[in-house]
Amino acid sequence: MDNTRRTFLAQAAASLGLLYLTGLTPEVLAQAHEHAKTAPRDLDGQPFRFFTPQQAADYEAFAVQIFPTDDTPGAKEANVVRFVDFALSEIEPQNKQDFTTALEALNAQAKKTAPQATSFAALTSAQQIEAMKAMEKSDAFGTLKFYTVAGFFGDPADGGNKDKIGWKLIGFEDSFYYAPPFGWYDGQAMKEKA
Amino acid sequence: MSATPPQRRYRVTDNVDFLIIGCGASGSVLARELSRNGFSVVALEQGPWLDRSQFTHDEYRVQAQNLLTNNPQKQPMTFRKTPNDKAVKQPALVYGRMVGGGTVHFTANYWRFHEIDFIEASKKGTIPGTGFTDWPITYADLEPYYTKAEWDLGVSGLAGASPFDPPRSKPYPLPPMPVKSSGVLFEQGARKLGYHPFPAPMAILSQSYQGRLACAHCGFCMGFGCEMGAKSSPLPTMVPQAVATGRCEIRPHSYVRKIELDATGRAIGAVYFDRNGKQNLQHAKAVIVSSNGAETARLLLLSQSNRFPHGLANSSGVVGKYLMFNTDPLCGATFEHELNEYKSIQVTRILHDFYEIDPKHGFYGGGGMDGRFLWTPISYGSAGMSPRAPKWGSEYKKAMARNFNRTMFIACHTTSLPLENNSISLDDTLKDAWGLPAMRVTYKDHPDDLKTGQFLLDRGMEILDAAGAQDRWAFPVEETTFGFHLLGTCRMGRDPKSSVINLDHRTHDVANLFLCDGSSFVTSGRGQPTETIQALAFRASDRITALAKKGEI
Numbered sequence: 001m002d003n004t005r006r007t008f009l010a011q012a013a014a015s016l017g018l019l020y021l022t023g024l025t026p027e028v029l030a031q032a033h034e035h036a037k038t039a040p041r042d043l044d045g046q047p048f049r050f051f052t053p054q055q056a057a058d059y060e061a062f063a064v065q066i067f068p069t070d071d072t073p074g075a076k077e078a079n080v081v082r083f084v085d086f087a088l089s090e091i092e093p094q095n096k097q098d099f100t101t102a103l104e105a106l107n108a109q110a111k112k113t114a115p116q117a118t119s120f121a122a123l124t125s126a127q128q129i130e131a132m133k134a135m136e137k138s139d140a141f142g143t144l145k146f147y148t149v150a151g152f153f154g155d156p157a158d159g160g161n162k163d164k165i166g167w168k169l170i171g172f173e174d175s176f177y178y179a180p181p182f183g184w185y186d187g188q189a190m191k192e193k194a
Numbered sequence: 195m196s197a198t199p200p201q202r203r204y205r206v207t208d209n210v211d212f213l214i215i216g217c218g219a220s221g222s223v224l225a226r227e228l229s230r231n232g233f234s235v236v237a238l239e240q241g242p243w244l245d246r247s248q249f250t251h252d253e254y255r256v257q258a259q260n261l262l263t264n265n266p267q268k269q270p271m272t273f274r275k276t277p278n279d280k281a282v283k284q285p286a287l288v289y290g291r292m293v294g295g296g297t298v299h300f301t302a303n304y305w306r307f308h309e310i311d312f313i314e315a316s317k318k319g320t321i322p323g324t325g326f327t328d329w330p331i332t333y334a335d336l337e338p339y340y341t342k343a344e345w346d347l348g349v350s351g352l353a354g355a356s357p358f359d360p361p362r363s364k365p366y367p368l369p370p371m372p373v374k375s376s377g378v379l380f381e382q383g384a385r386k387l388g389y390h391p392f393p394a395p396m397a398i399l400s401q402s403y404q405g406r407l408a409c410a411h412c413g414f415c416m417g418f419g420c421e422m423g424a425k426s427s428p429l430p431t432m433v434p435q436a437v438a439t440g441r442c443e444i445r446p447h448s449y450v451r452k453i454e455l456d457a458t459g460r461a462i463g464a465v466y467f468d469r470n471g472k473q474n475l476q477h478a479k480a481v482i483v484s485s486n487g488a489e490t491a492r493l494l495l496l497s498q499s500n501r502f503p504h505g506l507a508n509s510s511g512v513v514g515k516y517l518m519f520n521t522d523p524l525c526g527a528t529f530e531h532e533l534n535e536y537k538s539i540q541v542t543r544i545l546h547d548f549y550e551i552d553p554k555h556g557f558y559g560g561g562g563m564d565g566r567f568l569w570t571p572i573s574y575g576s577a578g579m580s581p582r583a584p585k586w587g588s589e590y591k592k593a594m595a596r597n598f599n600r601t602m603f604i605a606c607h608t609t610s611l612p613l614e615n616n617s618i619s620l621d622d623t624l625k626d627a628w629g630l631p632a633m634r635v636t637y638k639d640h641p642d643d644l645k646t647g648q649f650l651l652d653r654g655m656e657i658l659d660a661a662g663a664q665d666r667w668a669f670p671v672e673e674t675t676f677g678f679h680l681l682g683t684c685r686m687g688r689d690p691k692s693s694v695i696n697l698d699h700r701t702h703d704v705a706n707l708f709l710c711d712g713s714s715f716v717t718s719g720r721g722q723p724t725e726t727i728q729a730l731a732f733r734a735s736d737r738i739t740a741l742a743k744k745g746e747i
Binding site for chain 2: 038065066067068070072074087091092094129132136145146149150152153154155157158166167169170171172176177178179180182183184185186188189
């Protein structure tokens with residue numbers, strides 16, 4: 001960590017006497033902050049390593065129904081498809097087959113919903129929702145949803161949660177060091193004590 | 195992956211004083227104590243020796259790669275509910291698999307047992323069909339070692355804050371951690387109902403202590419290693435202190451397959467696979483197994499011989515039996531304002547009002563309760579919301595955005611009765627990556643354990659109500675099929691016919707073989723076993739040292 005930031009943190013901590021009471025010395029803050037830095041992984045524009053283009057399209061269509069782009073960004077903007085490609089290539093290759101099987105189940109359901117459909121991605125949005133509702137309780141749906149949630153709310157170091165879209169949605173800060181009060185209720189309790 | 199820090203090295207042919215198998219909650223305590231007492235020690239650990247700079251908050255990666263725990267791919271298991279069922283391959287338990295063991299990733303709840311835990315059968319009567327019995331030692335025997343554990347490791351808490359607390363010879367070394375919103379709400383709700391919530395004793399530093407830095411409230415305790423070294427696991431404490439004696443070698447990536455005996459029936463050491471898969475026999479004058487409540491029993495069963503056809507030190511036939519998990523019923527609620535529970539440690543308030551549930555309810559049991567969050571973003575998005583919450587789509591997104599910072603849970607922690615059928619045994623067909631018989635877990639909760647869970651869960655829902663919850667829900671109490679507190683499989687006792695180790699942790703059958711970890715438990719306690727595991731290890735260190743100095747090993 002550069003000296004400017006170290007000095008800044010030390011001064012910030014020193015200016016808040018309370019931090020010492022809770023053990024948050026400048027040294028603690030400096031170390032916590034140093035550890036918290038992880039570089040996001042930017043996989044935009046790179047060739048897929050696990051997905052075929054068709055699989056990527058089918059899966060992304062699914063992920064976008066889990067996290068649609070509405071008044072806030074969704075799975076597409078969070079690069080969830082890139083996360084899954086990276087995760088199954090690099091972190092959890094033993095689950096490639098499970099994921100492929102789940103995608104096949106998704107496409108099989110797509111054909112049940114619309115017999116003329118060539119793939120899940122080719123369905124209309126309404127048909128996609130219908131197909132997903134029909135398989136909502138299956139293992140295949142669970143597998144696909146888990147990876148979608150992991151890609152949306154996971155560490156940006158693994159290629160998803162781009163620009164911390166998922167974390168921003170739910171109000172998860174990522175400074176990884178905090179001082180009380182942490183929330184509204186302990187803040188109230190502190191005020192009553194004071 | 196991990197470079198081993200500089201330390202004393204022994205050859206496998208060196209006949210060291212003590213070979214310790216498993217360098218976790220108890221093994222690392224024994225390693226420090228025995229090496230400080232002047233003995234030469236080799237501690238074998240099947241997992242890596244990680245430096246805290248290698249820990250990460252990457253929730254997905256820690257889980258997916260089993261960075262801190264046993265790996266179901268390499269160490270598959272089978273599970274069945276009763277001996278009459280067919281065992282099915284599935285992950286059945288998790289344990290810490292690294293130097294420091296499960297205390298590296300544990301939540302750091304650090305509860306003493308109470309006096310009643312050791313003498314409950316004689317106070318309340320035995321329970322037909324169970325192995326419910328008194329411990330051969332009492333709370334008074336362990337009290338000095340509870341105190342030692344709290345002061346040597348660094349525990350934050352408030353002595354005397356609970357009217358149910360057992361007597362203690364010293365206060366906690368550090369003041370309690372700052373209260374979170376979950377703690378405030380838990381306390382308010384509980385007090386309205388006349389209960390006695392109090393600051394949770396936690397093995398986490400509220401202030402810098404013995405050269406270690408205080409907690410930075412990053413929020414990643416449960417399931418993660420502490421990059422600050424503020425979680426008081428043995429990794430930043432016992433392990434470097436053992437190494438500093440110059441008499442202890444910690445040897446990671448060492449997977450033990452058998453304890454060897456000589457012709458007279460004394461242990462001579464253990465055979466292990468090193469990180470390259472090569473088998474070595476480390477010699478030692480005495481062997482201590484502290485591999486956890488599942489692996490210790492499995493290693494004894496793997497170490498069968500002509501002398502011990504049913505498993506080493508198993509003349510009683512109870513090795514592997516009386517496995518106890520504790521159950522953890524859970525209820526959650528949302529509140530009007532933000533709690534921001536992802537910040538700081540899991541638990542800041544607990545209560546022990548139901549430590550002993552009144553027998554008039556018609557069942558045996560008891561437990562503790564705590565207020566906490568329990569989740570990190572991925573796990574919350576997968577399973578943390580109310581069962582009534584939308585599961586996907588725009589409404590799911592909105593619910594996540596609304597609820598992530600407005601949710602808390604009450605976790606209940608219960609007794610589990612010791613049952614002979616609940617056990618660790620060797621699977622008939624499945625093998626692990628080293629070709630050894632896989633672990634087979636048999637477990638079915640006693641009906642009273644489930645009633646205890648439901649009773650506490652009902653009280654938890656009432657507390658959430660009293661705290662002003664908007665929406666609340668309980669996850670149903672179901673039979674346990676996955677364990678993480680691993681207790682009771684080599685129980686301590688005076689009678690060699692019904693127990694595996696004596697009061698010194700020495701096996702009844704082999705004079706220089708000792709066992710010390712969760713497997714030593716006679717009863718389950720109320721759901722937070724780590725402090726008792728470590729207090730037992732401090733006590734065992736004293737007992738074993740005394741025996742060695744008298745030449746009685």
